[in-house]
Amino acid sequence: MIEDLLFRLELGLPQVVLGLVNGAFYALLSLGLAVIFGMLNVINFAHGAQFMMGAFVAWMLLAWGGIGYWWALVLSPLIVGALGVVVEKLLISRLYKLDHLYGLLLTFGLALIIEGIFRNSFGSSGLPYTPPELLGGPPVDLGFMYLPKYRLWVVVAAVVMSLATWLVIEKTRLGAYLRAATENAALVQAFGVNVPRMVTLTYAAGVALAAFDGVLAPPIYSVNPQMGSNLIITVFAVVVIGGMGSILGSVVTGFGLGLIEGLTKVFYPEASSTVIFVIMAIVLLARPAGLFGRA
Amino acid sequence: MAQDRRSLLRTAAAASLVPAVAGIPARARAQSATLKIGVLNDQSGVYREISGPSSVACVRQAIVDSGITAKGINVEVVSADHQNKPDVGSTIARQWIDRDGVDVIVDVPNSAVALAVNGVVREKNKAYFNSGGATTDLTGAQCSPNTVHWTYDTYMLAKSTGGAMVKTGGDSWFFITADYAFGHALERDTTRFVEAAGGKVLGSIKHPLQSTDFSSYLLQAQQSRAKVIGLANAGTDTINSVKQAAEFGVTRRGTKIAVLLMFINDVHALGLPAAQGLVCTESFYWDLNDRTRAFTNRVKGAMAGSYPAMSHAGCYASVLHYLKAAADMGVAAAKASGADAVARMKAMPTDDDCFGAGSIRADGRKLHPTYLFEVKAPAESKAPWDYYKLLQTTATEDAWRPLAEGGCSLIRT
Structure with a gap:
């Protein structure tokens, strides 16, 4: 049992690094969304x-x-x-x-x-x-x-x-x-x-x-027409969790959620595409304006 | 005024009836000598490249090559996008058959849609040639007298790639599997061949469909110290897995990657630097022999710059064989019963430029040899789309699931 846990931790460390890389993509995308929403009040689905x-x-x-x-x-x-x-x-x-x-x-x-x-x-x-x-x-x-x-x-x-x-x-x-x-x-x-x-x-x-x-x-993902729509839903969840329009919120949440997603891929890979939305639901219940948003 | 409007409406209604009435004898006349083929596949999603408009081009080529119009038989082709949704696919199939008089449905990639359409065609007694789908259920539990499964299936992929990898020393495996029916089936079938050949499976990870980042799974696979990482996924999932495996240098340290389902278009999308050295199984390659090259030259012009994949070749060959059978038994009889047309196809040996000589088994399985290929290094590739070298040929009698193992009800009766 303990050995198993240690083994998983050893697996976990590289996943933290990989999670940060994915988090970087989330952070940059949600940053753009936050800038647009904050200034224009437009939810940019494009x-x-x-x-x-x-x-x-x-x-x-x-x-x-x-x-x-x-x-x-x-x-x-x-x-x-x-x-x-x-x-x-x-x-x-x-x-x-x-x-x-x-x-x-x-x-x-x-x-x-x-x-x-x-x-x-x-x-x-x-x-x-x-x-x-x-x-x-x-x-x-x-x-x-x-x-x-x-x-x-x-x-x-x-x-x-x-x-x-x-x-x-x-x-x-x-x-x-x-x-x-x-x-x-x-x-x-x-x-x-x-x-x-x-x-x-x-x-x-x-x-x-x-x-x-x-x-x-x-260089990491294949260049294909649906590459954006695969990411954008997750990124919207990031923006909602961080607080619509909050710049700091979107960056911190982007990296943080990338990390959590990375760890999920070790402990329960089947849930890796849903974990972010579970977190979103919990955050919305507790803080409807998001973690860094102004209510 | 009201009177005027009413008479106007009546005239309009009468006018709209005229073409319909005139149309009835026209259609009845046309039906006597016209066969209608519907190409139902993915025209806008992840499987567009291995099916899509290129399949339609191959079906048209089959009609030209059959020389059937010279015999006074017209063949019409229609096509539609099933959007990878079983409900959309079966609705289109029903409309085509009930309303538009379609006699044959061809292609249908995506196993879920493939099975849905299988049921509709059987119920309506038309003919169904599946080329793009992978599931062995089409010739097993859900086999049908109206269906021929032409190009490939999960059993033949697992046997060829799985068996070959173990033979060359890859006796411990770790699977990265798409978390839906197709991925599970492919992993299950491959596990059987790996274990039968004396290898063992150290573990597996199920990932959600259309994931973007596979580095995490690849790393876990590497940490298991398996000699072979088996990819039981398809399309962009496979492309991203392979691309990221190359990025992390997985193969540099001796781990091999077995791509259980790959089409030549996937190799094209990856580029040879990332794809070189991969091993995969196909039943058709454009540069296999003189006949496949001749076929490719005929059809290439209509394929928007790409080359035919095995799924496209299957559309061509199945329609060609059907037209031979239809000409042989008479168009009226072929239209009247899809099951009779398929029975006639099973009774005749097949021969075409793509798959050579072959036959169709009682359960609807088309039989031909399968080929294990290795993707060339960039320096070895001399021409556009010169991507594969042949490692091994599996003879027809060894390639496919034995008739008795499928559990097809057509066999017991």
Whole structure:
């Protein structure tokens, strides 16, 4: 019995590391969602599709243009972010005065259309993508496990990106405008700040975050049209648990839930896809506004 | 005014009846010499690549190659997406048969949908050629006089891949299994062959369908110190498992990966750097011999840049054989009873470019040799889609589940 427990603990340590890697993906995706919801009050269901587009643009850059991973890390968020500007200007901006539900329906419909287009053009089994030379090669020996360099990089990139986003929103003048505009848009506009443009750019930034996460994904996951919808439901649970619109909440919960999910894969793998939702139910019962949300 | 509207409505109603009335003799006339084939498969989900529009292209090719139109027989093809849902699949099958006069249903990947459609076709006495589905129940507990299971099944995969791995020294196994009927069946069948060959199974993990991260399972499999990690899953689950196994360098330390179900499209999606060295079983490969290459060249143009997988080849070969039987017995008789058409197919030996010479057994199992392939290293691959080298051929008589073991009721009576 005790031996069994020790054996499981020995199994557990690598799982903690792997859980953090998955948590990094959750954290970055939910961060984008939190930024968009916090500033625009729009529940962006197209986030998974935008994550997928980020991955596909990285693939296209490499396969068609010969442009490698590092450039894709910059270019793909810019390209997908620019598409985000178009979507916000053309469609989402018309819905701000209506109920949340309309934004949700619109973005959900968009997600279905985008996925359908990609499935029709690229098929469903996915495309290969090799990691850059620097991050490829044999896995690193951590003593208790071998970890591919690329996974280490994912955690580092996610932490840096989360920190940068938090700094921009909490510590800069631009962030102060944004926060002020969420409280009272009319007043901020009266001070001469172009609020509609700021809102558009905020949406684009949230979308770009999803695309950045999408570029991180291909060397690990297969690039396929449904890669976003597999993740997005979990990510929504993360956002709800963390508290809608809370930046700190989404990052902490993202990593935390990745970890819990990782451990579940050792102790009871069949439940690994449901454990997050069980936690969500419990949190909603105890704190309806989420762990870090303001009621 | 009211009068006007009423007469307008009456005219409109009468007008709408005209084509319907005119249509009846037209349809009756057409039915006498037209066979209708419905390709029912996944057109938008995870199995689109191994079925989808390419299966339709292969069925059309079969019609051309059969030369049946020269005999004055028309063949129409319709297709639909079953969305991997048994209820959607059986509803479409019913509509096709009841309303649209479909005589044959082909392909139907996804074992759950495959079994649902099996019941409908039997009830309506039409013909059913399953190519994309894996479950051995189609020729076992749920076998039907209206059904031919053409391309592959879980038993033949388990026997070929499982048996071969143990023979080359892989005598301890750990399974990573998709947590639904198909995965369980594949694991169960493979376990039997591993143990029969003197190997043992050290453990298994059941993962939810469509997982994204397999590194955790791979690590647990590695810690069990098994020599072989058996993947009893399919589609994107398999692709992600293999990709992440390569990432973690699982095979570098001597552990082998046995992919129990893999199609050439999966190899294409993975790329050779990640897939090289994998071993898998198929019953068709485009570059196997002159006949398979000739078939591939004929059909490739209609397949949007990809090459035929064994499931596509099964659609081609089954329809080709059916058309031969229908021409032989007469279209009217073939349309009148699907069971009679299938009985005629069983009575005739099969021969086509994809599977060579073969036959159909009393329980509906199509018999042909199966092949164990190894995926080439990038340097060995000389041409597009040049992915496999042949390791071993299992002869027809050894490849499939023995007739007596399936428990098919058609055999006892």
